[in-house]
Ligand SMILES: Nc1ncnc2c1ncn2[C@@H]1O[C@H](COP(=O)(O)OP(=O)(O)OP(=O)(O)O)[C@@H](O)[C@H]1O
């Protein structure tokens with residue numbers, strides 16, 4: 264098969280695909296690098312100028328950069344640890360014969376089909392919310408004070424949410440790998456005197472090594488760019504406690520500036536996105552540790568104000584509290 | 598040492614009864630071969646003895662001691678699987694050392710036994726390779742090495758040679774037989790290849806649908822098969838069966854005569870027919886003879902040099918004292 268001739272032919276055959284792929288990847292990459300050395304302002308098109316390393320310096324010297332880097336590593340590492348260990352354990356469990364196995368397997372995969380935004384909102388409002396959330400209720404029924412997950416342990420909470428989303432993926436891949444393990448190997452090990460733990464560590468785990476690597480590699484790619492979960496829960500806060508690199512980049516963009524994010528400039532409150540109720544408003548995000556008892560009008564000042572502008576009905580307290588936090592945060596800068 | 602007794606052992610998988618009540622004694626040091634057609638329960642029986650399956654009822658005694666509820670590792674048996682079941686991520690050395698490691702054998706003793714097994718099985722040069730880098734025969738030897746170092750009371754083999762090519766199979770067959778002579782340990786060997794059964798066994802157990810049809814030495818089974826099934830199963834090529842008048846004349850429902858007990862001639866004989874396919878093996882030729890009026894086809898072993906061609910007329914004469922007679926139920930008369 265692999266003669267000189269057939270190899271040359273093979274190369275010729277795959278070359279269009281390779282060229283296309285190269286173009287597909289190299290051109291955007293080159294453009295990205297090129298643009299990274301320009302001062303490029305979308306508001307002033309055609310005025311680009313070469314600025315050398317300024318953009319890089321600007322980003323790297325951002326006081327939030329180090330925190331975001333550490334958060335990113337913690338987030339990725341934490342989720343990887345939880346999903347690979349949990350995935351192995353769940354796969355072992357699901358590999359056991361039990362009644363209703365098929366249904367349970369499908370249900371275990373379910374979280375993977377829930378959109379990140381939705382699942383994060385569900386976790387935020389229905390589980391972690393200290394007043395309305397299940398965990399809060401549970402704590403109260405035990406006579407404990409509810410724990411405000413997203414303010415007191417924002418990064419850990421996000422790690423939890425993201426792990427919940429990715430655990431099915433890991434479980435599924437590891438379960439498949441586990442099922443491909445030759446049963447005779449396990450039986451041989453059993454006859455050789457290996458107990459359940461030895462069988463796991465000497466036979467199953469080495470067999471799973473490759474699958475675990477795949478899980479880690481694929482997840483790392485996606486986990487490095489976690490955004491939606493942070494956006495709808497903590498918005499990177501309190502402070503930079505749950506800001507990862509992706510979110511930090513977002514915070515540097517005009518969209519973030521106009522939405523009035525913590526690290527942005529707090530301008531342009533009338534971004535159209537805010538008309539949608541589900542989007543968290545600045546106050547939600549920026550009040551660390553404050554347990555809110557109601558979610559009334561005062562908590563959604565911007566939405567109210569934006570609506571008011573359109574409907575012509577002036578909201579009462581809306582503007583009063585609207586930019587409060589921003590002002591607090593921005594005092595030093597402005 | 599390694600006397601294994603099965604006492605009224607049964608096994609069913611749910612509704613399916615695979616092994617009906619079965620009694621069997623395997624003496625210490627014996628080489629016992631289980632043969633039978635596919636799906637007759639040979640592997641199941643072996644796995645019951647190994648402890649990889651639980652018996653549905655009955656008792657298994659090893660060395661007089663009740664082992665029915667013992668874990669596989671505690672029975673002192675070693676098993677060689679059809680797929681070898683080597684641990685792919687461990688080197689040959691680690692594979693062989695694994696059972697000793699699990700049993701907590703000291704390092705230097707482990708090394709001594711590994712070297713011994715490797716020398717006996719010609720594996721010394723391959724100790725640091727992975728199973729994936731070995732040929733089928735070498736893998737087979739590693740699997741046997743892994744079994745030997747445990748110094749078990751009995752070895753269990755489940756069709757260990759069925760993945761090997763013909764030449765290698767003959768070689769490994771001899772090696773396993775020699776191993777048995779040297780170790781003098783009980784061996785139970787499952788196969789559906791009756792040549793392996795005949796050449797290796799001290800005692801053959803013929804199974805059909807979980808029932809033991811006959812137990813005996815290879816020659817006992819060959820000379821005095823207890824019924825038509827055993828008669829047809831043991832011996833290659835198969836015994837010829839003739840029903841009807843010819844059998845009735847001998848006071849039986851059917852008579853059987855082996856291909857090697859029929860003399861062929863081009864001039865005269867008791868029966869006559871037309872030569873069909875001739876299988877030339879060199880030393881012998883197996884002739885398939887049609888149109889005899891006795892059975893569809895009779896197989897005859899003739900001298901390799903007999904000058905017959907397809908379509909030739911041929912005369913056959915059975916050796917009267919080597920004719921087996923069976924009744925309507927297939928029992929020997
Ligand atoms: N786990 C199981 N569940 C249900 N039936 C089984 C199971 N294992 C084996 N059987 C049935 O038991 C019967 C005997 O199987 P076994 O594997 O012992 O056959 P065998 O004699 O080893 O055949 P072969 O020569 O093809 O290996 C078969 O009919 C098989 O379908």
Ligand SMILES: [Mg+2]
Nearest residue numbers: 639640641756
């Ligand atoms: Mg079998």
